[in-house]
Structures are given as C-alpha cells and as structure tokens.
Amino acid sequence: MLATARTFTLDGIFARPVRVEVDVHRGLPGFAIVGLPDAAVREARERVRAALVNCGFEFPLQRIVVNLAPASLRKVGPGMDLAIAAALLSAAGQLEWEGLARVALAGELALDGSTRPVPGALAIAEAAREDGVEALILPAENGPEAALASGIDVIPLDGLGRLAALAAGEWEPRRPESLSLRLEPPPGAPDLADLRGQPHLRYALEVAAAGGHSMLMIGPPGAGKSLAASRLPSILPPLAAAEALEVARVASACGRLDAVLCGGRPFRAPHHTVSPAGLVGGGVPPRPGEATMAHRGVLFLDELCEFRRDALEALRAPLEGGEVSISRAAGRLSLPCRFMLVAASNPCPCGRGEADPDCTCTPLGVQRYQGRLSGALADRIDILAAVRQPSAAEIGGEPGERSADVRVRVCEARRRQELRLGPGRCNAEMTPAEAREGAVEPPAAALLADLYARRRLSGRAHDRALRLARTVADLRGAETVGEEEMAQALQLRRRDQ
Amino acid sequence: MSAGIERGPRACPDCLRRSWLLELLGPYLERLATGEPGSRSPELLRLPSEELVAVAAPKVAGHLVARVGALSEGHLAEALEAAGCWACCRHGDEYPEQLRDAADAPWALIGRGDPHLLAALDPCGTVTVVGARRATSYGREVARALGRELAGAGIVVVSGLAFGIDACAHRGALDGGRTVAVLGCGPDVAYPAAHRSLWRRIAETGLALSELPPGASPWRWTFPARNRIMAALGAMTVVVEAATRSGSLITADLAADLGRDLGAVPGPVNSRASAGPNALLAGGACVVRDAQDVLDAMLGAGAERLERSGPALAEPLAAALAAVEAGEGTCDGVAAALGVPGPDAAAALARLELLGYLTYSPLGTYSRTLLAAPKGSGI
Secondary structure, eight states, X not given: OEEEEEEEEEETTEEXXXXXXXXXXXXXXXXXXXXXXXXXXXXXXXXXXXXXXXXXXXXXXXXEEEEEESTTSOBOSGGGHHHHHHHHHHHTTSOOOGGGXXXXXXXXXXXXXBXXXXXXXXXXXXXXXXXTOSEEEEEXXXXXXXXXXXXXXXXXXXXXXXXXXXXXXXXXXXXXXXXXXXXXXXXXXOOGGGSOSOHHHHHHHHHHHHHTOOEEEEOOTTSSHHHHHHTHHHHSOOOOHHHHHHHHHHHHHTTOHHHHHTTSSOEEOOOTTOOHHHHHOBTTTTBXXXXXXXXXXXXXXXXXXXXXXXXXXXXXXHHHHSEEEEEETTEEEEEEOOOEEEEEEOSSTXXXXXXXXXXXXXXXXXXXXXXXXXXXXGGGOOEEEEOOOOOHHHHTSXXXXXXXXXXXXXXXXXXXXXXXXXXXXXXXXXXXXXXXXXXXXXXXXXXXXXXXXXXXXXXXXXXXXXXXXXXXXXXXXXXXXXXXXXXXXXXXXXXXX | OHXXXXXXXXXXXXXXXXXXXXXXXXXXXXXXXXXXXXXXXXGGGGSOHHHHHHHHXXXXXXXHHHHHHTOOHHHHHHHHHHTTXXXXXXXXXXXXXXXXXXXXXXXXXXXXXXXXXXXXXXXXXXXXXXXXXXXXXHHHHHHHHHHHHHHHTTOEEEEOOOTTHHHHHHXXXXXXXXXXXEOSSOTTSOSSGGGHHHHHHHHHHSEEEESSOTTOOOOTTHXXXXXXXXXXXXXXXEEOSOOTTOHHHHHHHHHHHTTOEEEEOOOOTTOGGGHHHHHHHHTTOEEOSSHHHHHHHHHOTTSSOOXXXXXXOOHHHHHHHHHHHTXXXXXXXXXXXXXXXXXXXXXXXHHHHHXXXXXXXXXXXXEEOSOBOOTTSOO
C-alpha cells in the first residue's frame, strides 16, 4: 500500500517542495528513510513511531520504506515528521483521507503526538502557495507567522490525534490571525536623544541614514560609538510593507521572528570573533549569516580592526551586490543582504590613542592595527567620523534631539532621492554617471576640482565626495549642491590612505 | 667587472674587505654589545682590523682573517655589481669629507642609488634628521615638513629609514628634493621590510648608504654604528622626537662630540615622546620650529628665506584654526569650542584642510601643519 504527502525543506531562507512517499508491505518489520535525509530527518523514525503509538494509532509491524523525493535534494531538520506520520497512517489504512495529496504538512512531532514549531514557516507558506497547495497544515505556534503569506489556507494543528478528525471534516480549526508587521521602531526603542552633545557625530549619523552611506567611527572606548550605532535604525525611514515581509522571511527562516517583528529594522552587531561563514552565511547545510539577518537594517561591526581579515574580505561582494551568493558542490544559494554598514574602531590597540602619553602600543602594533582600516572593506566606507570623549558638561547637559524629529528630515531626503533615482534607491547606490549628473553650483565644483588636482584623488574618491554632497544637499532640501554642502561632504568623506 | 667600477666611485680592496669582515663579525660583536640603550660598542670600530678581530672573536680570529683575505678584488667587485651597488673608501676623493672628522669613521661606504649625491653631501649642505620610531602625529608632521622644506631649499636630508620620524623625514624630503638613507644593514636590504617601497624610492632618486656589504643583515649593534655615520654626515643633527633613553639621543651625542650643530624640536613638556629634544634644548641645542630655523643656524640668520605663508582667512575659518591650534582634534571638539552647529564646523575644517593649514589623520583627527597664517587674519 502506497501513500504520498507533501511537505517542504528549508534551503537557506527558501523552502523547497518535498514529496513524502510511504510504502508499507509485508516482510521483516523495519522502518527505512531514504532520499538524502540528514540526521534530524532520520531520527523522525523514532519520533513518528512513539507519536503514533501514544495517540492511539497502531504502528504497523511491516516493512516500511519512506522515500523523500526529489532524491537529489538534501532534506534538513525535523519539520517532515508530520508529513511522514500522515503518509504512514494513510498507507497503513488507519487514516482515510483522499484530500491528503492536495494539502501540505510541516511540523515536528513530540513523543506524545503533539506538534512543535518549525523554522521558516513563512517561507514554507509562500512555497506552498507557489506549489499550488490547497491548504497548509502547521503546528499552531507557527500559524500567525505563516498567515503573513496571503493566498494560502493555513490550518493550525496542535497534535497528531486531531488529524483523523480533520481528515473526516469533523473538526474545523479556527484560522490563525496574521502577525502584524511593524514598519517603524516600537515605542521604547533606543532613542538618539540618549546621545548628548557630539553635534558632529549626530550630523554624520543623519547624513549616513539619509543617503544610506556606510560609516566608520573612530574614537576612544566609552566615547559613545556603540550607542550611536544602535540608535541608527531609529532614524532610518520606516520599512515599506514589501521590505518588512523580506525582513520577516529572513527572521522566520532563522527561527527568531518574534524578536525581529518587535523592532522594525533589524540591528545586528556580531562579535569580532565571527567566522566568514557566520558573517555572510555558509556551512553545511548553508545557513544565512549576519549580513542576511541585517537585511534592510544595520550591520554594526564594533572593533573593526579585531575582525578576522578573511571575514571582512568576504563581506565585500555582498556589500556591493546586495546579495550573498554561496556556491557549494551541492548547489548555489543566493541570500538577500541589503544592509547599512556601520563600523567602529579604537584609534590603537590599547584604545587611548597616540596623543595620550599613557598609550602603551608599539609603532608596529599601531601600524598593523590601523592597516586593517585601509583594507578592501574600508574602501566601501563613505563616511569617517572621529569621535571624541564628550566633556562632562555635554554628558550632564540637555538630551539631544529625538530620533523621531531626525527621522522626519531623513525621510524627506530619501523622498527626494527616490524622485530622482527611482523607488527604493538612495544616494549611496548611485552609479558614477548618476553621481556626476546632478546639478553642482560652480563654486562647489571648483572646490572639488581644487581638491582633485591637489590631492590626486582617485576617481572613486571623487564620486564618493559627489554622492555625499548630494545627500547633504537633499537633507537641506536644496536642488543643487552649493559650496557649503560640498565643503561639509569633503569633511565627512573617508580619505583614501 | 670593469663596467661597475667605471660607472661608480672606486674603493680599494683593503677597505672593502673591512666591510666584509664586519659582516662576518656580526654575531661576535652582537655578543659584545651589552644591549643597553646608550652603549657605545661601536667604539670598537676604531680598532684596526686585526685588533678588532682579536677582541671580538679571539677563538676564530685566524680563520676569519684568512677568509676575508682570500676575497679577491674581482670577487668583491662582482658582489657589488650583482647587488646593483657601488663603493667608495676613505682613500678616495668621493669619500664625504666630513666623515674624516670621526676617529671611528667607516673605511668604506657601500652605496645604492645615485653616486653623484655623494658629492652633494658637502659639509655645509647636509642635515641629519633623527627621532623616535614611536612618534606622535605631531612629530610625524614636523618631520615630514622639515624634510620637505629642507630638501626644497637644496639641503640633502640624511636619516635612517626607521619607523616613525626617520620615515617621515625621508618621505617629506622625497617630495621636496633629495635624501640619503644610512642603513644598519646592507644598502640593498630594505629594513624594516615594511619600508620596502620607501627604500626603493630612495634608492631610485636618492641614495642608500651603509658600511656593510650588500646582503648583510642587521644586528643590534649595527644601528648605533650607523648612527655615528649619520651624526658625522650632517652639518647639523635635528632631533624631532625622542624618549629619554632613545637611540636618537646617541646620534645627537655623537654629533655633539664631533662639534656638529645640534637642533631639537620643542614639544609638550608632559609628552614622553618630546622628553629627549626638550632635554637637549635645556642643554643648549638650537630651537628648531621649522626649516627656517635650521637654515638660519647652518647658514647664518637671514641667509636664505623660505616663503611659507598661506592665504588669508576669513573669520569663521580663523576661529576654527585657532580651535585646532588650541588642541581640538575632532570636528565635534571644534564645534563645541566655537559654539557652532556640527555641519558648520565640518565645512570650516574641510576648507582649512584644502588650504593646507590642517592635515587629516587616518583616524579622522585634524592637526596643524607648519603653514603660517598671514598677519592680520586674526591668528
């Protein structure tokens, strides 16, 4: 007797359809799973056996073969338990369900037959919709998340015992409410008002947010670099609905949806010991890295000089292309990662800076440390802000401007950019041609030309200055780049070494 | 072999053999050197070769002398030519005159680069700039400006290719004119390796000198030894930054012993990096604030004037410049000092940098250059 059920396996942040074929026939009792299962799928045998027995079904003492098709795709995770159990019951004649082939099932089983949530429910629901499935049966906890995908009937199931009732149409579960996507930072999120004094650092943050420019902060420990970076999401424009769905998809695949949906744009600050695979994604099976988790948000690299060089190098291509491409012998995987890069560094290994007489660093040590600031990654950074220890008067002074007020200006600047460049695009993404296209007043052009001639700027540095000047002008609401805007942009820009 | 000799200066084989002997004696002299900063082990270098070997390596003296003695003239010339080097010795006309003042002067100088620069190393047209490897941005900026302006005024700038002040002086001098690096290893060896490109530029447009043969690796004792050559070469030795027990002060001592002028760049009294030059100043060294001070000391006051005044500054720029001069290095600091919004301070600093009044470090902080603001612009 043969039965099939449909389910999905997670591949990066996408779900791939899998067909579970179960054959039960006479022979020496046994239970084999074939079709490239990983260890967690293979262990489904024990979970399914116990769950069936504990829900009052009979485990057939016959030869059972489970085939997961397509056989070439590696199946990962415990999410196929439910589909295997349903197909097995159907094949053994204990479950009369002619509609089984039209629905998809995903979920992990506990030994008592209750269901447990799986990662990537949103991706599974979207894939089920693409695959032409009528309804998707999921653990109840995954329901609200899966309901984010429109156009698919999501049926929450709390235990294997209810399956027979569901199949017979005797039980009609309530459809889950969809999670509400939060586009703006929640009330109580870190606010820029906490950054007191430091007018230039605030301004640099605002320009970075307004133009989507990457930024590097250098200053002594405790000067407020991390504080400033963590406030950046709060002044970025609210997510568009489609962007919020992208963020949710990544978070769902990483199994941390609730945490993200509370926070609007994601803010990721990986520790500096992170491996290249941890940063951009990879491993077997390939999993999303920090860069993908920061998609549409902020990736903050604190202590930039302490990061492994290979990890930083790996970040280069994703920064430019907006997606990570992981190629392995088993196949290729593309993950989205359009994030704003913010980095911070101490001036030298001891953190005091050479101007401090107590700095204990050797010249070679300092040189090696700062050498990492000039690597290939630093080349992708637009803004350099020197952060100094705020004075006692500043720390004790008035709180700074609130994030909400800054965000109004940032949004207005972004709106101007979208009018000029097209929806969703910002100044940092301008091509060299676009950067040179915009109107620049003659005195501003003369300022840039003067610098270009005297400092022998590279073409890339020239364009970077133009992009920044355009953002400064957008923030001011000016159509053309004036001399003042150009001078500010020239100050903000990161210089080539 | 004859081609190499015709092209460059000549050295007699005996003097050359002394260089090769020093290379062989490297490890033995290293053992004799106490490693104490300030030790004057190169005094041994006054001794004639036989005595030097007997003192430094008594057990293998005969063997070493025989090995060096066996080096034929042709072999020495080939070794020089293979490394792209040439040599001059104390018996030749090309040998820099001022080196003869030193009792422990090198017998031969191996050079890589422009041999005509040897002739330009005249006793009143050469300045040695030395300083700490661990230099502050202040010291670096001063060394670079000194190098650039002295070289621009036709002075040959001598330094030691070390990290910090030495490298900055060389880089500045390469921008403005010619420079000579005196090395503690063979002249064809780039040490420290991080300065390979600087060494290459110097060897191409200036001159790398050493008393050690091509390929010789550095020892601890070779650095004080090369210091004595630097001290003797310069009509004036300028210490830019040095801690109290620094090798740069040995160079200054040696220069003073030879009766050379001594200059020092004043620094903050609480800065360890400036403790050495401040002490020299207290002891009567010339105050060196800029290249003009060096020229005045060497050639007599007013003999040569450097024009180094920047364009006039309007009010917001003058105030921002004053704030940087008062010690504010960051844009935030300037904005706070002037009480203006961050963007205004940023624009002012960008303009000042463009005009050449400020430099911008890789860390994003500003410091003042030596460019003077014209009178009447509020500074």
